[in-house]
Amino acid sequence: MRLLHTMLRVNNLDESLKFYCDQLGMKLLRKHDFPGGEFTLAFVGYGDEKDNAVIELTWNWGTSKYEIGTAYGHVALGVDDIYQTCADLKQKGVNVVREPGPMKHGTTPIAFIEDPNGYKIELIQQK
Structure with missing residues (x-):
């Protein structure tokens, strides 16, 4: 599988x-x-x-709004340089909803962006 x-x-x-x-x-x-x-x-x-x-x-077709709900979490993407990636995405008009930095209770740098539908996408710094 x-x-x-x-x-x-x-x-x-x-x-x-x-x-x-x-x-x-x-x-x-x-x-x-x-x-x-x-x-x-x-x-x-x-x-x-x-x-x-x-x-x-x-x-x-014909549907223009969905409720995301409380069960949905996020999609995660690995990036090489989270700080530069977020800067580049902001230049492209992407909404960064959590600035890059260490995750709570950890050390791995993460950030969150939002797609046009309100879905959260986590960016994770790859080591």
Whole structure:
């Protein structure tokens, strides 16, 4: 077994693709409209699906707002230089909701950003 993807429902697919692809540097791996079901699936990631876990962005046509809920935590991304990454993302208009620094009760530098839908994404400094 291996992890294939994580699915996130999005309010605006174009806005979400801009965030994940243009701002975070992921690639749009595939996208398919399902007119009968009135939804679109777009898969984004840093590498081919056969070798990497990816994110599935699901846009349900006619739906423009979701409740994230209290059970959702975050998606985590490893970065080489968390301070420079956050500075670069801010320049691209990304909302940094927790500035980089050591995690509470630990030493690993982390930060949190937010996607256009309000989903939190943790950035973790890789050693």
